[in-house]
Amino acid sequence: MADQDNYWLRRRISRRGALRGSALAGVAAASYALVGCGDDDDADDEATPTAGIQPTAGASPTTAKQPVPGGSFSFQMPAIPPSLDPYTQTSFQNAYVNGLSYSKLLRFKAGTPEVAPADNSMEPDLAKAMPEQKDDLTYVFTLKPNLKFHNGRALTSEDVRYAFDRYLNFDKSVHKTGLSFVDKIEVPDATTVKITTKLPYADTIYYLGGNLGVWISPKEHAESADAPTKMVGSGPYMHTGTETGVSLSFKKFADYFDKPYPYFDELKAFGVSDTSKRVADFSSKQVDLSWLFLPDPRDQIKKNRPDAKFEETQGIGGYIYLRTDKPPFNNKLVRQAISMALNRQAIRDAITKGEGVDEQLYHVGFPFARQVKDLPQAKYWQHNLAEAKKLMSAAGVGEINTTWSHADVTAYGQEYLDTATLAQAQLKAIGINITDNTQPYANYISTTYQGNYEGIGHSPRAVAYWLDFVTERFTQKPKRGRINLSYVTDSKLEDLMDKQRAQFKLEERLQTVKQIEEHVAEEQYEIYFSTDTRTYFWNPDIQNYRPTAWFPYTHLMKSWRDKA
Amino acid sequence: MATQAAAPLMQREVFARRSRRAGLWRVARSKPIGAIAALICILLVLVAIAADVIAPQAADAVDPLKNPRLQAPSLSHPFGTDNLFRDMYSRTLIGSRISLGIGFTSVFFGTIIGTTLGMVAGYFRGWVDLVVSRAIEVVLGFPPLVLAVFLTAIFLTSKGFSWKGFFILSLTIGIIIAPATARIVRGSVLSVRNLQYVEAAESVGNSPLRIMFRHVLPNVVAPIIVIASIQIGNAILAEASLSFLGLGISDDSHPSWGKMLQDTRQQWHLAWWTAFVPGAAISIAVLSFNLFGDGLRDVLDPRLRQSS
Numbered sequence: 001m002a003d004q005d006n007y008w009l010r011r012r013i014s015r016r017g018a019l020r021g022s023a024l025a026g027v028a029a030a031s032y033a034l035v036g037c038g039d040d041d042d043a044d045d046e047a048t049p050t051a052g053i054q055p056t057a058g059a060s061p062t063t064a065k066q067p068v069p070g071g072s073f074s075f076q077m078p079a080i081p082p083s084l085d086p087y088t089q090t091s092f093q094n095a096y097v098n099g100l101s102y103s104k105l106l107r108f109k110a111g112t113p114e115v116a117p118a119d120n121s122m123e124p125d126l127a128k129a130m131p132e133q134k135d136d137l138t139y140v141f142t143l144k145p146n147l148k149f150h151n152g153r154a155l156t157s158e159d160v161r162y163a164f165d166r167y168l169n170f171d172k173s174v175h176k177t178g179l180s181f182v183d184k185i186e187v188p189d190a191t192t193v194k195i196t197t198k199l200p201y202a203d204t205i206y207y208l209g210g211n212l213g214v215w216i217s218p219k220e221h222a223e224s225a226d227a228p229t230k231m232v233g234s235g236p237y238m239h240t241g242t243e244t245g246v247s248l249s250f251k252k253f254a255d256y257f258d259k260p261y262p263y264f265d266e267l268k269a270f271g272v273s274d275t276s277k278r279v280a281d282f283s284s285k286q287v288d289l290s291w292l293f294l295p296d297p298r299d300q301i302k303k304n305r306p307d308a309k310f311e312e313t314q315g316i317g318g319y320i321y322l323r324t325d326k327p328p329f330n331n332k333l334v335r336q337a338i339s340m341a342l343n344r345q346a347i348r349d350a351i352t353k354g355e356g357v358d359e360q361l362y363h364v365g366f367p368f369a370r371q372v373k374d375l376p377q378a379k380y381w382q383h384n385l386a387e388a389k390k391l392m393s394a395a396g397v398g399e400i401n402t403t404w405s406h407a408d409v410t411a412y413g414q415e416y417l418d419t420a421t422l423a424q425a426q427l428k429a430i431g432i433n434i435t436d437n438t439q440p441y442a443n444y445i446s447t448t449y450q451g452n453y454e455g456i457g458h459s460p461r462a463v464a465y466w467l468d469f470v471t472e473r474f475t476q477k478p479k480r481g482r483i484n485l486s487y488v489t490d491s492k493l494e495d496l497m498d499k500q501r502a503q504f505k506l507e508e509r510l511q512t513v514k515q516i517e518e519h520v521a522e523e524q525y526e527i528y529f530s531t532d533t534r535t536y537f538w539n540p541d542i543q544n545y546r547p548t549a550w551f552p553y554t555h556l557m558k559s560w561r562d563k564a
Numbered sequence: 565m566a567t568q569a570a571a572p573l574m575q576r577e578v579f580a581r582r583s584r585r586a587g588l589w590r591v592a593r594s595k596p597i598g599a600i601a602a603l604i605c606i607l608l609v610l611v612a613i614a615a616d617v618i619a620p621q622a623a624d625a626v627d628p629l630k631n632p633r634l635q636a637p638s639l640s641h642p643f644g645t646d647n648l649f650r651d652m653y654s655r656t657l658i659g660s661r662i663s664l665g666i667g668f669t670s671v672f673f674g675t676i677i678g679t680t681l682g683m684v685a686g687y688f689r690g691w692v693d694l695v696v697s698r699a700i701e702v703v704l705g706f707p708p709l710v711l712a713v714f715l716t717a718i719f720l721t722s723k724g725f726s727w728k729g730f731f732i733l734s735l736t737i738g739i740i741i742a743p744a745t746a747r748i749v750r751g752s753v754l755s756v757r758n759l760q761y762v763e764a765a766e767s768v769g770n771s772p773l774r775i776m777f778r779h780v781l782p783n784v785v786a787p788i789i790v791i792a793s794i795q796i797g798n799a800i801l802a803e804a805s806l807s808f809l810g811l812g813i814s815d816d817s818h819p820s821w822g823k824m825l826q827d828t829r830q831q832w833h834l835a836w837w838t839a840f841v842p843g844a845a846i847s848i849a850v851l852s853f854n855l856f857g858d859g860l861r862d863v864l865d866p867r868l869r870q871s872s
Contacts, residue, residue, distance in 0.1 A: 276830055296830065346628045350648055408723075409810065414830055421648055421816050425626035436815055438723040 065543055067560045072266040073542070075289035075556075076278050079410055080245055080271035082442045083228040086215040088172045091445055092462060092551050095211040097269060099552025100250055101150070102233035103216055105141050105160065105193070106130075106209030108465070110548035111555020117313045118365065118549040120465040122209040125554075126160070126216065126234070126257075127193075136200035136504065137183075143191040148255045149218045150238045157187035163216045164195075174450075177483075178212050178472060181501075200502040202509065206466035211551045236262040236557035246271060262557035273410040282308070282537055288561075291536040291547060294415055295353040298535040310537045311547050314365040317347075317356065317529040318412075318419060318460040320404075323453075324525055325487035328402075333395035335524035339380045340388040341430045344530050347422050351415045352532045359528040361470065361520045363463050368510050370517065377521035388430045399431045402455035405448040411441035412460050419529060420458055451485055459485075461528075463549045467509065470516060471497045474525065486525045493519055591863055598859015604852040612660040619654040624817040626650060634835045644837040646828050652841050655819050659842070662725070662813070662820035663800055663849065666734055670799040673738025675792045678745025683776050683784075685746070686753025697750070700743040708740050709805055715739065716811045725818035733813050737802045741795045748791050752784035786864040794857035797850035804846050821845045 081093040086102060099107070107125040109115050124130060126147060131139040147155035164185045167175040181201040186194040197204060207213060221232040231239040234257070237250035250267040270287060272278050279297045282290040283304035292315070293301060301308065322329040322338075329335060348356050358381045362369035372381045379387075404424055409417050417438075424434040434456070439448060448457050472483040474493055496516050503509035520526070536547035545559040592599035611618070625631075631645040638644070643652035685696035703711070715736045720729055756762065757780070765775045806812045807822030814820035819827075821842040828838035 296834070300833065343628070346649070349628065350633055414827075418648055421624075422626055424816070425624055436724055 065562060067260065067263050067544070068563050069260070069263045069560065070265055071561045071563070072268065073264045073289070073556065073559070073561065074268040074270065074287045075553075076270045076272045076281065076287050076291070078271065078292070078413065079273050079441065080242070080248060080269075082445075084231050084239075084242075085222075085227040086217060087166050087170055087222060088174055088228075090174050090212060092211070093271075095551035096553050097231070097239075097248055098215050098233075099235065099554035100237040100267065100269075100556065101231035101235040101239045103235050104209060104213045106205060106213070107554050108209060108548060108550045108552065110550060111546060111553075112544050112558050113546045115546070115548075117311065117547050118463060120206060120210075120550070122205055125209070126155070130205070131195075136502075137197050139195045139197075139204060141193045141195070143193065144257050145191070146255075147234060147257050149221075149234050150232050150253060151218065151221070153218060153220075155216065155218075155234050156190040157193045158190070159216055159218060160193045160214075161185045161187045162219050163214050163222075166222060167214050175212060175214075177475075178207065179214070180477075181207075200504070201468070202501060202504045203466040203468040207468070210465045211462075235554065237267055256557075258557075263560035264556070267556065273413070275413055279304075285539070288542055289536070289538040289545070292413075292534045293537070294351065294413075294532060294534070295355050298533075301535075301537055305537065307540050308537045309540055309542070310535050312533050312535045313547055313549055314363075314463070315532050315534040315549075316359055316363055316461040316463060317352075317532040318416060318458065319359075319526045319528045320423070321457045321459070321485040321526050323455060323487055325489065328395070328397045328400050329456075331395045331397070332523055333391045334397060334400075335527065336380050337388040337391035337395070337430055338427060338432065339524050339527045340382060340384045340391065341427050341432075342423055342527070342529070343383040343426055344381065345383065346426075347419055348530050348532075350422060351418055352530075356530040356532045359531050360517065361473075361526070361528070362513065362517055364531060365463070368513065370514075375521050376518060380521065380524060385429055392430055399433060401433045401435070403437050403453075404434045404456045404458060405437040405439060405444070405453045406458040407441045407444035407448075408438050411444065415532075416458075416460055423458075423529075449485070451487070453485075457485055462551070465550055467513065468497070468501050470520075471501065474520075488525045490519075490523070490525075493523075595859045595862055597855055598862065601852045601855035601859060604848065605856050608660060608664060608849055608852065611657060612664045615657045615661055619657040621651045621654040622817070623655050623658040623819050624650070625654070634831060634838075636835070637837055643841045644835065646824075646838055647831045647835075648827070652824070652837065655824055656821070656841055656845055659814075659819045659821045659824055660845070660849075662807075662818055663803055663822070663846070666730070666737065666803040666813075666820075667796045667800040667849075667853075669730070669734035670737035670741065670802070671792050671795045673735050674741035674795060674799070675745055675788060677738060678742035679749050679781075679788055681742065682746040682749025682751075683753055683780065686750040687757060687772060687776050687780060689754075689757075693750070696746070700746050703740070703743045708802065712736060712740055712802055712806055713809065713811060716806055720811065720813070724815040725813050729813035733803070733806070737799050740802065741798055744795065745788065745791050748787050749784055752787050753780055756780050756783050787861075790857055790861040790864060792857075793860055794854055797853035797857075800846065800849050800853070 077093060077096050079093055081089060081091055081097065083089050084094070084097070086094060086098050103126045105125060105127045106122040109121045109123045110117060110119050115121070122130070124144075126143055127141040128144050129142065131141045133139055143155075143157060143160070149155055149159075164179070164182065167173050167179055168182065169176075181197050181199065181204070183196045183198040186196070188194065195204070195208075201207075215233065217227070217231075217233055221227060221230075226232075229242065236253055236256045236258070238253045239248065240251050241249040248269045250269075252262050252265050256262065270281075272281065275293070275297050278290050279293070279300050281287050282301060298310075298312075302310070322335065324330050324335070344358050345354075348354050357364060358372035360369070360372050360375065364371050372378055404420060406416070406420055420436065424436060427434060447453070449459065474484055474486075474488045474490065475497060476484070476489055476494060493516065496512055496519065500509050500512035500516065503512060538545055541562045543560050543562045545556070548555065621627075621630075626649045628649045631641065631649045631651050633645065633649055634647055635641055635645040641651055641653060643656055646652055646655075681696050681700065685693040716733065719732050719736060722729060762775060762779055765779050770778075803812060803820060804822030804825070807814050807820045808826045810826060812820060812822060814823040824842040825839065828835070832839040
């Protein structure tokens with residue numbers, strides 16, 4: 001025993017010895033790093049030449065394989081929504097999972113190979129067919145037979161009426177402005193829903209079927225205490241569990257009305273805000289699908305997973321909004337100066353390997369929208385500090401001290417924060433000193449993104465699926481729209497928005513859209529960054545799946561795993 | 565006359581100075597690692613103080629022309645550049661202010677709190693010692709980083725640099741490191757408590773407060789200094805961890821080494837220096853203060869001094 005004690009005493013390393021050893025090891029490692037690594041030859045730091053906007057991806061042939069029901073499927077999204085109540089949430093995070101558990105009257109067609117990712121065509125969801133339109137104000141939907149909620153109760157037209165009413169009138173609803181075009185909902189019988197709009201609204205179909213459309217949740221659940229933490233709808237997947245902040249679990253709804261869907265028995269959605277972790281998880285095959293990778297992580301995954309399928313979709317890099325109802329941003333010259341002080345190419349070089357082009361109000365990837373360089377107001381997108389300073393001087397403002405409010409990294413990723421860092425540094429050059437106000441996402445989405453901010457706000461922007469999205473951004477009617485974050489009061493713009501809203505003929509409408517494009521470009525009510533490329537990756541054995549530019553993930557129900 | 569009287573005095577002064585220098589040199593020779601660590605610590609402090617002057621650029625200077633993206637270390641950029649066109653050398657120098665500033669301030673708070681608790685527990689003993697010791701053990705029962713995250717999430721409500729945030733973060737880390745100091749001080753006070761001069765001070769009617777500060781504290785200051793110097797390294801590491809997790813007070817114009825790691829973590833696989841530089845800065849600072857504290861302990865420990 002004494003010998004053993006002596007042995008272990010001899011073998012013990014003193015704390016001092018451990019420190020000395022680690023110091024030597026550290027020096028050795030540093031020497032190795034300095035000598036062995038040298039210059040970084042692997043860094044791909046040459047900007048990819050900007051080839052302009054990628055053409056809107058076309059349709060691909062439909063898979064000829066037979067669906068194979070069963071199995072499970074997992075995917076990642078940037079974060080788990082803080083609340084699951086569709087009436088009180090408008091976040092894109094909610095839209096992803098709403099599409100699994102809830103249904104609407106209509107839904108996007110996109111999500112399978114034969115439909116292009118940015119195709120915003122609608123197909124019936126709860127409705128049997130596209131609505132009958134007797135006139136420009138009336139839409140009559142007939143519901144499919146045998147509709148059921150996850151709690152077993154039948155879904156009738158009364159449930160649709162209830163949902164609309166709650167969206168429009170519930171005091172905590174955040175959808176009132178978006179749906180303000182709806183006048184009344186009538187339900188003459190259990191399978192008929194008649195929607196009458198207040199005025200001719202060319203985007204009725206798109207709005208009702210889109211991300212912000214009316215998700216039907218039964219009254220007994222919507223008004224219960226469980227509404228924020230559980231989803232009970234009529235969608236293809238039943239929400240079975242939540243690991244707070246980590247994941248949501250779903251299982252197939254056996255009584256789903258749209259046979260033969262869904263194919264997977266189980267789904268799991270992981271909320272992973274860290275891009276490096278998403279890269280690592282997909283590279284190590286821990287999830288079947290992950291998305292929204294910018295060029296750097298995209299190239300990493302391509303190297304790690306040459307077998308994976310992928311598709312690049314065009315996204316939008318974000319924009320800033322400003323309090324145009326107060327000095328100094330009520331002055332158009334200041335807003336134009338800000339736009340000219342931004343070096344969008346440098347931001348692209350830093351964040352997207354130089355890929356992408358300048359963005360304007362209407363996403364430049366749309367076939368009808370003009371590239372920024374083709375706008376008469378293109379000069380405001382050119383990085384020109386001398387001109388920007390002249391504008392500031394002409395505006396009669398000296399140094400500006402203001403706040404820039406935005407969400408933290410968990411919401412929209414490091415690239416969003418990096419854009420803010422770079423832009424803030426660039427604006428310093430024209431005398432705009434910014435105090436950065438980073439907010440937890442839940443704070444940001446409920447305060448700044450509802451208009452409660454001062455100075456400047458910053459947000460990413462999704463590709464809009466309905467042309468009248470501009471109204472939410474800039475209208476003053478009936479009261480400031482939720483997304484009129486720049487507090488715009490512009491009667492000329494209001495008239496143009498009213499006009500295009502009622503133009504059912506696309507060619508006429510696009511003429512009005514052009515006028516809006518130019519007006520907003522001149523006024524710089526919102527200052528846009530660039531497009532960016534977002535890549536989706538999925539496992540090669542997943543069939544009948546294609547990414548979409550839209551948020552709801554209803555289309556996962558049409559995919560299956562090729563067990564062969 | 566005055567000159568003649570002054571001469572021996574001056575000679576004594578010179579002799580005393582020479583003796584001190586010789587003594588310091590002897591100590592340095594006997595503890596070379598501690599001496600080198602001390603020099604590095606002094607250098608780090610000087611760099612932190614003069615960072616604004618010696619850094620070639622501002623910490624938040626974004627310049628695509630001057631600072632090409634992700635450029636490897638070179639003569640023009642000794643520590644390379646990061647993904648947002650910033651010079652890492654400047655950011656590392658300026659980052660030392662927050663990293664070391666929080667380190668020192670946390671230790672200051674932690675030492676004050678720990679010393680007070682330790683003295684009270686060790687001097688009064690009995691139920692006071694019981695209560696204080698149990699409280700210390702409760703705090704020590706939590707994993708330090710988890711506790712730090714918890715406390716900063718509650719008390720540090722604003723993001724970005726502010727003096728209020730600096731104070732709160734320092735106090736938070738100070739609270740976490742105080743128990744270690746309290747334990748050391750308590751042990752030392754317990755051993756001093758029963759000495760005769762303390763009893764004598766009590767018997768002549770001195771108040772406990774006077775006895776603690778006039779008679780006990782001077783005799784336990786050596787271990788306090790040692791633990792404080794060692795704790796600086798822990799505090800720097802704690803600040804770096806919190807900044808890396810996004811819970812610190814640093815921002816683009818007031819970076820810290822931990823924040824530099826967080827900002828560039830998606831570039832590490834492309835640019836090794838974006839991880840190496842702030843990581844090495846943290847490692848060197850923590851190691852130096854630890855080794856300095858070790859050396860200081862050897863110097864101040866009378867038993868070790870006698871044996872050497």
